[in-house]
Amino acid sequence: TTAIVWFRRDLRLADNAALDYARQHFERVIPVYVWDPDSLGDWSPGAAARWWLHHSLARLSERLSERGSRLTLARGDTAKVLGQLLDETGAEAVFWNRLYDPAVIQRDQAIKKQLRESGYEARSFRASVLVEPWELLKADGTPYLVFTPFWKQLQKRWSPPSRCPEPRELAGPSRWPTGCSLDALELTPKLDWADGFSDRWTPGELAARRRLDRFVEEAVADYSEQRDRPDRHGTSRLSPHLHFGEISPAQIALALEASGELPGGQGRLSYLREIAWREFSTYLLYHYPHLPDQPLKDQFGDFPWRSPSEYRADLEAWQQGRTGIPMVDAGMRELWQTGWMHNRVRMIVASFLTKNLLIPWQEGASWFWDTLVDADLANNTQGWQWTAGCGADAAPYFRVFNPVLQGEKFDPQGDYVRRWCPELKGISGPRVHQPEVASEQGRSYPRPRVDLKRSRQRALDAYQAIRKA
Numbered sequence: 001t002t003a004i005v006w007f008r009r010d011l012r013l014a015d016n017a018a019l020d021y022a023r024q025h026f027e028r029v030i031p032v033y034v035w036d037p038d039s040l041g042d043w044s045p046g047a048a049a050r051w052w053l054h055h056s057l058a059r060l061s062e063r064l065s066e067r068g069s070r071l072t073l074a075r076g077d078t079a080k081v082l083g084q085l086l087d088e089t090g091a092e093a094v095f096w097n098r099l100y101d102p103a104v105i106q107r108d109q110a111i112k113k114q115l116r117e118s119g120y121e122a123r124s125f126r127a128s129v130l131v132e133p134w135e136l137l138k139a140d141g142t143p144y145l146v147f148t149p150f151w152k153q154l155q156k157r158w159s160p161p162s163r164c165p166e167p168r169e170l171a172g173p174s175r176w177p178t179g180c181s182l183d184a185l186e187l188t189p190k191l192d193w194a195d196g197f198s199d200r201w202t203p204g205e206l207a208a209r210r211r212l213d214r215f216v217e218e219a220v221a222d223y224s225e226q227r228d229r230p231d232r233h234g235t236s237r238l239s240p241h242l243h244f245g246e247i248s249p250a251q252i253a254l255a256l257e258a259s260g261e262l263p264g265g266q267g268r269l270s271y272l273r274e275i276a277w278r279e280f281s282t283y284l285l286y287h288y289p290h291l292p293d294q295p296l297k298d299q300f301g302d303f304p305w306r307s308p309s310e311y312r313a314d315l316e317a318w319q320q321g322r323t324g325i326p327m328v329d330a331g332m333r334e335l336w337q338t339g340w341m342h343n344r345v346r347m348i349v350a351s352f353l354t355k356n357l358l359i360p361w362q363e364g365a366s367w368f369w370d371t372l373v374d375a376d377l378a379n380n381t382q383g384w385q386w387t388a389g390c391g392a393d394a395a396p397y398f399r400v401f402n403p404v405l406q407g408e409k410f411d412p413q414g415d416y417v418r419r420w421c422p423e424l425k426g427i428s429g430p431r432v433h434q435p436e437v438a439s440e441q442g443r444s445y446p447r448p449r450v451d452l453k454r455s456r457q458r459a460l461d462a463y464q465a466i467r468k469a
């Protein structure tokens with residue numbers, strides 16, 4: 001008997017429910033990855049995420065080869081490709097792990113139906129979340145819209161999975177399907193922009209596990225104090241690994257449980273809380289599939305944003321890290337150079353774009369989508385809507401982040417800003433956060449594009465307009 005395991009964003013061998021099921025119940029397993037961006041609607045992976053995907057597939061392929069198996073790569077319409085592979089190999093079943101992006105759900109349901117109607121076994125499994133989004137509802141049967149009660153329920157409902165260790169060997173067919181080469185998927189960008197990513201990141205399951213181990217050993221105990229400091233290495237940087245499923249939230253939760261920190265230790269709990277925010281974002285996207293394009297709070301549908309012709313130049317300055325606001329520019333340059341940005345700084349640059357520059361959050365979300373190695377439809381949408389004030393459990397609209405005060409508080413010596421804006425290296429200490437000081441003393445550093453106080457007031461006035469309406 002032969003089964004196909006259709007890999008997607010679960011690029012790991014350990015704790016992989018679909019793979020585990022296939023090898024327990026079938027004699028031969030054929031691991032497959034299909035590159036089918038058209039099936040993902042407007043949200044096929046952006047350039048930075050494709051860079052990651054390319055390298056992650058290479059690692060997975062190596063790990064499968066070490067176990068006597070092989071990763072078959074293909075591109076094209078997934079349903080057709082799977083159909084051809086079933087014909088070619090004589091396999092009887094297809095297994096995969098569930099994802100919750102709206103276009104993916106639609107595609108997967110259609111494929112499942114089609115396979116079953118054609119007489120194949122088709123089954124999906126839970127592997128990328130701790131609890132299925134449909135399993136957590138309020139007493140009245142509706143979804144949670146506030147994080148804290150969701151988090152309480154999640155803690156009650158989650159039970160550790162039975163461990164699925166990674167296979168040492170994986171039996172395959174005597175003749176493997178043809179497939180295509182990794183390069184034929186054309187995932188890596190044509191520009192040399194992503195070249196520097198390899199200095200910073202090592203995609204793949206083993207690197208993810210090493211990063212988790214190091215974080216648990218060295219940083220988790222101080223996580224609650226350090227997590228807001230972009231000038232330190234206080235967070236795990238596991239986000240791209242989690243997005244591509246090189247590590248699962250269950251593996252993380254189990255590693256934390258096994259760690260030396262006392263149960264209920266502040267670092268561990270506060271880290272799990274962030275994993276739960278990931279869970280909450282996925283949950284919201286599942287229950288409200290329109291969120292990537294439209295605000296959760298309806299009233300924001302009429303928000304008086306500036307028009308594209310008014311904001312184009314400001315948007316470009318923001319994208320290029322040349323707004324004249326040092327903390328914002330440092331974040332945007334970190335993003336461009338490394339494909340990642342610290343969470344605190346993501347909130348600062350997002351607040352600046354949507355409130356001080358009055359540019360629709362969708363513009364920012366779309367730039368992040370293309371440039372983040374961890375670009376994730378659920379987390380990105382939730383992060384932008386939260387900061388713009390229109391999402392679930394959002395920051396109250398009047399809390400406009402002041403990037404200067406935020407910089408002084410979370411980058412108190414200005415080290416983060418100087419690292420990413422080298423033209424400000426000559427300005428010592430926290431003075432580097434002051435836009436006036438930066439543009440006067442920094443070499444060719446731009447003047448601020450907006451006055452922070454006046455633009456804050458403009459945002460509050462815009463908000464009053466929709467409140468009154």
Ligand code: FAD
Nearest residue numbers: 235236237238239274277278343346374375376379380383
């Ligand atoms: P850690 O602090 O080590 O947290 C561990 C994990 O928990 C993260 O890897 C992530 O999976 C999850 N997590 C942490 N914070 C959040 C959060 N606020 N919301 C949801 N999950 C969270 N995260 C993405 O993974 N992809 C995105 O596209 C994305 N876009 C964002 C856009 C904006 C405007 C904002 C404000 C936040 C966004 N986030 C996104 C959430 C967060 O910034 C990143 O997950 C985090 O910075 C990743 O770094 P880390 O792995 O070191 O996080």
